[in-house]
Amino acid sequence: MNFELTEAQQQVGRNAQTFARSHLDAMALDLDRCGVFPKGIIDELAGHDFLGLLVPMASGGVGAGFINHIQVVEAFSRSCPAIASILNNHALAAHAVAQWGSDAQKQHYLPPLAKGRKLGTLAIYEDGPSPGIGPDPLLALRQGGGFTLTGTKAFVRNAGVADLYVTFATLEPTAKEPRLTAFLVDADTSGLTIGPGLDTMGLKGCPVAQLFFQAAALGPDALLGEENGGSAIATRLLSLGSLAEAAQTVGIGWAAVKHAAEFATRRVQFGHPIATLQAIQTLLAEAATDCHLAWLGIQRAAQLVEDGAPFEIHAAMVKAFVGRFGSRTLIDAIQVEGGLGISESKPFGVGGTMPLARLFRDMAGTTLLDAPADFPAKLIAESIV
Amino acid sequence: MDLESPAQQAVRSAAKEFVANNIITRASEFDKSGEFHLYLLDAAKASRIFAMAVPKEYGGLGYDALTQALVLEEWGYGCAGMGTTLAASVLSIEAVLIAGNDEQRRRFFAPMLNGEIGAFGLTEPEAGSDVGAGTTTAVREGEGYRINGAKCWITNGGVASVYVIFAQTDVKKGTKGLSAFIVERDRPGFIIGDKEHKLGLRSSNTVYFEFKDVQVPAANRLGQEGDGMKIAMKTLDTARPAIAALAVGLAQRCLDECVGQLHRRFPDRPFPGQTLQFKLADMQIQVEAARQVVRHTMMLRDAGLPFARESAISKTLGTDVAMTVSSEAVRLMGSGGYTSELGKFMRDAKVMQIYEGTNQIQRLVISRALLAPTAGAAPLPKGVAS
Ligand SMILES: Cc1cc2nc3c(=O)[nH]c(=O)nc-3n(C[C@H](O)[C@H](O)[C@H](O)COP(=O)(O)OP(=O)(O)OC[C@H]3O[C@@H](n4cnc5c(N)ncnc54)[C@H](O)[C@@H]3O)c2cc1C
Numbered sequence: 001m002n003f004e005l006t007e008a009q010q011q012v013g014r015n016a017q018t019f020a021r022s023h024l025d026a027m028a029l030d031l032d033r034c035g036v037f038p039k040g041i042i043d044e045l046a047g048h049d050f051l052g053l054l055v056p057m058a059s060g061g062v063g064a065g066f067i068n069h070i071q072v073v074e075a076f077s078r079s080c081p082a083i084a085s086i087l088n089n090h091a092l093a094a095h096a097v098a099q100w101g102s103d104a105q106k107q108h109y110l111p112p113l114a115k116g117r118k119l120g121t122l123a124i125y126e127d128g129p130s131p132g133i134g135p136d137p138l139l140a141l142r143q144g145g146g147f148t149l150t151g152t153k154a155f156v157r158n159a160g161v162a163d164l165y166v167t168f169a170t171l172e173p174t175a176k177e178p179r180l181t182a183f184l185v186d187a188d189t190s191g192l193t194i195g196p197g198l199d200t201m202g203l204k205g206c207p208v209a210q211l212f213f214q215a216a217a218l219g220p221d222a223l224l225g226e227e228n229g230g231s232a233i234a235t236r237l238l239s240l241g242s243l244a245e246a247a248q249t250v251g252i253g254w255a256a257v258k259h260a261a262e263f264a265t266r267r268v269q270f271g272h273p274i275a276t277l278q279a280i281q282t283l284l285a286e287a288a289t290d291c292h293l294a295w296l297g298i299q300r301a302a303q304l305v306e307d308g309a310p311f312e313i314h315a316a317m318v319k320a321f322v323g324r325f326g327s328r329t330l331i332d333a334i335q336v337e338g339g340l341g342i343s344e345s346k347p348f349g350v351g352g353t354m355p356l357a358r359l360f361r362d363m364a365g366t367t368l369l370d371a372p373a374d375f376p377a378k379l380i381a382e383s384i385v
Numbered sequence: 386m387d388l389e390s391p392a393q394q395a396v397r398s399a400a401k402e403f404v405a406n407n408i409i410t411r412a413s414e415f416d417k418s419g420e421f422h423l424y425l426l427d428a429a430k431a432s433r434i435f436a437m438a439v440p441k442e443y444g445g446l447g448y449d450a451l452t453q454a455l456v457l458e459e460w461g462y463g464c465a466g467m468g469t470t471l472a473a474s475v476l477s478i479e480a481v482l483i484a485g486n487d488e489q490r491r492r493f494f495a496p497m498l499n500g501e502i503g504a505f506g507l508t509e510p511e512a513g514s515d516v517g518a519g520t521t522t523a524v525r526e527g528e529g530y531r532i533n534g535a536k537c538w539i540t541n542g543g544v545a546s547v548y549v550i551f552a553q554t555d556v557k558k559g560t561k562g563l564s565a566f567i568v569e570r571d572r573p574g575f576i577i578g579d580k581e582h583k584l585g586l587r588s589s590n591t592v593y594f595e596f597k598d599v600q601v602p603a604a605n606r607l608g609q610e611g612d613g614m615k616i617a618m619k620t621l622d623t624a625r626p627a628i629a630a631l632a633v634g635l636a637q638r639c640l641d642e643c644v645g646q647l648h649r650r651f652p653d654r655p656f657p658g659q660t661l662q663f664k665l666a667d668m669q670i671q672v673e674a675a676r677q678v679v680r681h682t683m684m685l686r687d688a689g690l691p692f693a694r695e696s697a698i699s700k701t702l703g704t705d706v707a708m709t710v711s712s713e714a715v716r717l718m719g720s721g722g723y724t725s726e727l728g729k730f731m732r733d734a735k736v737m738q739i740y741e742g743t744n745q746i747q748r749l750v751i752s753r754a755l756l757a758p759t760a761g762a763a764p765l766p767k768g769v770a771s
């Protein structure tokens with residue numbers, strides 16, 4: 001196989017790096033401090049065509065592939081992982097419409113999603129072992145040709161700021177193996193309310209909250225794909241999401257390794273820069289190795305996505321791998337910087353703000369396992385047993 | 386548990402109760418605000434727990450090392466930030482126990498008996514692991530010394546009443562020119578600077594301070610001129626397992642919180658799948674191992690046996706375990722963990738791998754004891770004591 005990117009793909013990657021440096025570096029700290037969704041940046045992202053990457057050209061998007069998507073997520077994560085996360089949630093929602101939507105749904109949603117006039121996100125998780133079987137599942141009822149939704153979705157990202165929630169509900173809870181059904185839910189649907197933003201450790205500015213549905217009425221045109229066809233959609237979106245989160249892990253990891261390496265060349269103890277110590281070199285080398293190998297795996301899986309080949313096992317393996325090293329990268333990078341590494345502000349004698357504490361918190365929010373279905377080992381084992 | 390004496394059990398259960406009533410209830414609030422938990426000094430006043438390391442003959446509680454570890458483990462279970470305030474105060478007490486004469490002890494311990502706290506100031510901007518690189522000086526002048534310089538990252542630095550400070554009395558001699566002094570907070574020229582905003586242990590007060598021509602009498606010098614390095618290292622030997630005890634408490638708390646979250650979210654499934662079950666088991670294995678190493682270290686110390694190697698091992702193991710267990714806990718509990726107090730424990734644990742000597746410095750000590758047990762065979766970098 002060929003890992004070389006086309007000139008067009010490389011160009012998107014370079015654009016993302018330039019945008020990250022010119023727009024995201026400067027805002028990352030303030031966003032972390034205030035934690036308020038940065039509305040202004042959405043226009044900027046749209047203006048630079050980052051919001052329509054996964055939307056076909058015919059629908060007003062860029063029609064780029066998944067490789068470009070992970071490049072952008074990785075590049076943004078080096079500067080401001082919260083923005084990468086906001087973008088990824090949006091892109092996956094747009095992808096869902098592009099992939100499974102009817103012509104009418106595509107026409108209605110995709111142009112504004114591509115141009116940033118609408119922001120999208122996914123609502124998959126519930127507060128139970130898996131959607132449909134917890135204490136307060138989101139249930140759908142057929143009603144007068146359309147549907148009504150009642151129940152709760154948990155841990156929805158971009159909650160309260162999205163215009164479109166690609167929402168998964170259970171239509172036939174008493175079926176022997178209940179499956180999910182996907183709906184396109186507008187934020188202004190009556191009967192839908194958004195819970196208070198949860199207090200997250202990192203990725204501040206990307207709001208996380210519950211969605212409460214009380215007999216929220218949807219027309220027949222809100223159905224995405226087929227009735228009871230949502231589980232397959234959710235699985236695919238979660239697999240794509242795993243790859244994007246892995247790209248986010250790698251981006252945060254590289255940012256940390258590079259900062260720590262640069263710090264180590266300047267910090268002198270025992271008469272020498274600490275970068276000359278093997279103990280420090282080992283910490284940096286192991287983190288760099290993890291990031292590099294993960295990136296190869298991510299690229300390979302993204303290529304499979306673009307080829308239309310099965311990629312879910314690859315995505316699960318990538319998820320399992322980044323889960324093992326993600327937080328460790330930040331644990332070790334901070335260790336290299338010693339006391340200064342844990343500073344959340346501008347410590348004495350240091351010109352600027354130290355970023356690793358923020359990246360540590362962002363990383364913790366990037367490698368979470370959100371449902372037992374997320375445990376990648378199960379999928380991987382099933383593929384080899 | 387049965388291995389603890391009845392007296393130790395009584396201390397432990399009193400500490401547990403104190404932590405439940407005074408620490409667990411407010412830890413999150415002070416983590417958010419980052420303010421120093423001043424209320425805690427009042428709450429602890431009656432029990433005189435801040436004097437737990439002060440010997441009975443000086444009016445303190447006179448707890449042995451193992452008993453102190455039991456208390457610190459409970460405090461770490463509640464909040465490692467608040468526990469750090471206690472541990473750092475004990476650290477300053479230990480320095481005076483190691484090197485102070487009778488008069489100095491009485492003077493230094495008096496505030497502790499009254500619910501006040503102490504601090505231990507060794508680190509400087511250019512002298513972190515490399516303790517000998519410090520440039521704070523104490524120049525002999527008549528009946529006393531004049532101190533000039535700066536210290537950074539000092540726990541309790543803005544809230545203590547008495548300090549043990551290290552300064553060069555003979556700069557040319559490097560670590561051999563280091564001396565230790567008692568410095569009272571109200572001495573003119575002792576300027577307390579900004580406090581650090583930290584990833585973790587947020588309510589623990591960590592500050593930068595300066596000495597501008599601070600005069601101290603010769604009676605404030607601990608030991609002889611040039612004893613500073615020895616005093617610092619001996620003191621840190623006693624303090625490292627104390628940090629490990631906090632870390633063990635923190636790690637056990639993470640586990641208990643995980644179990645609580647699982648049972649709340651899945652009330653009808655007492656056992657999650659084996660993947661998660663075994664992860665929890667692995668975490669408990671590590672925590673229990675770390676706990677026993679800490680206790681063993683304390684028992685060596687109480688028996689008057691050498692414990693420097695065990696001290697380094699327990700600090701490294703305890704804080705590494707706390708880091709691993711807390712970050713696994715956040716990851717395994719998913720968004721529920723990430724939006725709960727588990728995130729705080731993970732942030733707190735990270736800081737603990739760095740202070741009281743980084744875990745790299747501990748590994749230097751441990752590997753030297755392994756590779757070259759005879760002194761001097763494999764020299765450590767200047768300034769790292771065994
Ligand atoms: C919250 C907090 C509270 C603190 N409280 C106190 C206090 O009360 N009193 C006090 O005196 N100090 C205190 N400190 C300071 C603390 O002890 C130092 O931060 C610590 O010793 C490390 O020094 P440094 O931060 O300068 O890191 P550096 O020494 O600059 O180390 C940077 C990195 O290099 C590594 N390194 C350095 N030398 C070697 C070597 N020879 N071999 C291998 N690796 C090496 C370190 O492990 C680290 O990873 C506190 C620090 C913190 C963060």
